[in-house]
Amino acid sequence: MLTGLGITAGYDAPVITDVSLTVRPGQTVGLAGPSGSGKSTLARVLALLHKPFAGTVEIDGETVTGFRFQARQRTRIGVLFQQPRLSVDPRFTLRQAIAEPGGDRVGELADLVMLTDDLLGRRPHEVSDGQLQRACLARALALKPRYLICDEMTTMLDASTTAALVGVIQAYQRESGAGVLAISHDTTLLTRWADETVRLSAPLPR
Amino acid sequence: MVNLEIDRVSVRFALKGATVEAVNDVSLLVRPGECVALVGESGCGKTVLASALLGFLPGNAETSGSARLGDVDLLAATDHELATTVRGRRIGLVPQSPASHLTPVRTARSQLEEAARVLGGDARQAAERAGLLPEHLDRYPHELSGGMAQRVANALALVGNPPLLIADEPTTGLDRDLVDGLLGEFRRLVDDGHSVLLITHDLAAAHKVADRIAVMYAGRIVEVGPAHEVLDGAKHPYSRGLANALPERDFLPVPGQPPLLTDLPAGCAFAPRCAQATAICEDRPVLTDDPHAVACHRPC
Numbered sequence: 066m067l068t069g070l071g072i073t074a075g076y077d078a079p080v081i082t083d084v085s086l087t088v089r090p091g092q093t094v095g096l097a098g099p100s101g102s103g104k105s106t107l108a109r110v111l112a113l114l115h116k117p118f119a120g121t122v123e124i125d126g127e128t129v130t131g132f133r134f135q136a137r138q139r140t141r142i143g144v145l146f147q148q149p150r151l152s153v154d155p156r157f158t159l160r161q162a163i164a165e166p167g168g169d170r171v172g173e174l175a176d177l178v179m180l181t182d183d184l185l186g187r188r189p190h191e192v193s194d195g196q197l198q199r200a201c202l203a204r205a206l207a208l209k210p211r212y213l214i215c216d217e218m219t220t221m222l223d224a225s226t227t228a229a230l231v232g233v234i235q236a237y238q239r240e241s242g243a244g245v246l247a248i249s250h251d252t253t254l255l256t257r258w259a260d261e262t263v264r265l266s267a268p269l270p271r
Numbered sequence: 272m273v274n275l276e277i278d279r280v281s282v283r284f285a286l287k288g289a290t291v292e293a294v295n296d297v298s299l300l301v302r303p304g305e306c307v308a309l310v311g312e313s314g315c316g317k318t319v320l321a322s323a324l325l326g327f328l329p330g331n332a333e334t335s336g337s338a339r340l341g342d343v344d345l346l347a348a349t350d351h352e353l354a355t356t357v358r359g360r361r362i363g364l365v366p367q368s369p370a371s372h373l374t375p376v377r378t379a380r381s382q383l384e385e386a387a388r389v390l391g392g393d394a395r396q397a398a399e400r401a402g403l404l405p406e407h408l409d410r411y412p413h414e415l416s417g418g419m420a421q422r423v424a425n426a427l428a429l430v431g432n433p434p435l436l437i438a439d440e441p442t443t444g445l446d447r448d449l450v451d452g453l454l455g456e457f458r459r460l461v462d463d464g465h466s467v468l469l470i471t472h473d474l475a476a477a478h479k480v481a482d483r484i485a486v487m488y489a490g491r492i493v494e495v496g497p498a499h500e501v502l503d504g505a506k507h508p509y510s511r512g513l514a515n516a517l518p519e520r521d522f523l524p525v526p527g528q529p530p531l532l533t534d535l536p537a538g539c540a541f542a543p544r545c546a547q548a549t550a551i552c553e554d555r556p557v558l559t560d561d562p563h564a565v566a567c568h569r570p571c
């Protein structure tokens with residue numbers, strides 16, 4: 066289980082206060098809520114990329130003690146962001162980006178997300194956002210994460226690519242039993258994709 | 272207010288040992304008082320087309336054809352001409368991935384106010400039209416959420432009050448209320464005689480705001496017509512597959528791989544994925560010349 070318990074987190078001031086959420090193995094939890102309600106902040110805390118002001122994160126019964134570069138359990142969680150351009154080193158080819166976490170499954174992963182050989186040799190500025198997001202999904206699956214956090218993964222994608230990548234993730238879940246947290250503004254998508262959906266409420270004006 | 276007349280535009284990129292045919296022979300008219308949506312699979316050439324119109328293509332690109340906006344040919348204009356008379360003034364651009372286009376060391380307010388000064392617009396009003404609250408403006412780009420950065424980019428494109436707006440995925444990261452607000456803003460612009468070219472993956476948004484929808488596949492326009500006809504009565508097998516992939520419909524991808532733009536077939540580029548393909552599809556279908564046009568030998 067991936068659990069956030071009583072999470073309060075933010076930057077100068079908190080953007081989420083006392084939020085709890087659980088993702089069970091094999092399950093897909095949707096997370097919705099208006100713009101600025103802290104969905105990405107919660108995602109970053111659960112991905113151990115951002116230290117909360119208060120609250121704890123537990124992964125499969127183990128309480129997380131360090132965040133960011135001190136996070137030992139980082140590799141158990143895969144993350145996909147809304148803006149793939151900000152999360153890939155512009156000097157890498159897509160092949161290098163997928164190989165970056167380690168592992169020798171580049172060919173297999175590239176097939177899975179339907180990236181052709183010709184695209185694997187290109188750098189981020191030579192591919193479209195959707196093609197780059199496919200590479201990010203392959204990279205996120207490289208270390209066989211127990212949990213996958215998808216933060217608006219599909220907002221850059223057309224309907225067909227969205228359906229295809231959601232299909233890839235569901236197949237990975239069936240094979241590995243991984244849990245998924247799917248964040249989206251698209252409630253129709255979450256109804257179709259997630260087993261249950263949690264809503265964050267609008268931020269207090271400040 | 273003038274027409275945007277895109278006439279037989281092609282864009283190629285030279286890569287080591289290969290040529291990417293990103294945009295192929297695209298013709299499209301956007302009239303004053305009209306919103307045209309451009310939709311299609313990721314990587315089909317939508318952003319490249321928009322970049323070509325604003326002179327933002329990288330050095331390895333080669334273009335042909337013309338794109339006239341009144342008396343300027345956007346493809347033949349010099350960078351100086353585009354920078355001083357076109358960008359922001361005659362064409363507002365909302366770039367895709369706005370966060371990577373904002374200047375990291377300056378607040379949203381200072382970027383918007385500078386644009387307003389240079390273009391003679393009203394920063395406060397543009398921010399409001401884009402759905403930003405005054406307190407959002409004092410943040411630096413890294414302090415903005417994805418949806419806020421998108422709204423800053425939208426405000427920057429609106430501030431010069433340009434007659435033509437080219438918006439590449441302007442609804443990314445916005446919740447439904449904000450999307451509806453932005454579409455309302457686009458509709459008001461169009462009703463005032465402006466033109467909008469909306470590049471989007473959000474077919475529901477396209478349906479709501481666009482007068483016409485153009486569907487692109489492998490760098491070509493394969494279907495163009497009135498918005499509801501294209502979404503609810505698609506004639507091209509690809510457009511039909513795209514509409515059916517929506518989560519409220521079948522939620523199944525168009526089967527097969529997206530095409531390799533370095534090695535396009537001589538005939539219909541969709542043939543390898545098309546259930547209706549026959550021998551005639553080895554000849555390239557041409558786009559018909561009617562209000563609901565399609566490029567297919569055996570339309571649905």
Ligand SMILES: Nc1ncnc2c1ncn2[C@@H]1O[C@H](COP(=O)(O)OP(=O)(O)OP(=O)(O)O)[C@@H](O)[C@H]1O
Nearest residue numbers: 191192193194195284293313314315316317318319
């Ligand atoms: N600088 C470049 N050099 C080589 N190929 C490029 C370059 N820029 C883009 N391409 C290729 O051109 C094609 C069209 O890309 P474009 O960014 O226009 O797609 P798009 O339709 O906007 O996709 P998305 O919906 O994912 O944003 C893609 O196959 C891409 O890989």
Ligand code: SF4
Nearest residue numbers: 539542545552567568
């Ligand atoms: S031309 Fe032929 S292959 Fe192409 S979409 Fe039409 S039927 Fe299918």
Ligand SMILES: [Mg+2]
Nearest residue numbers: 193317318367
């Ligand atoms: Mg694009």
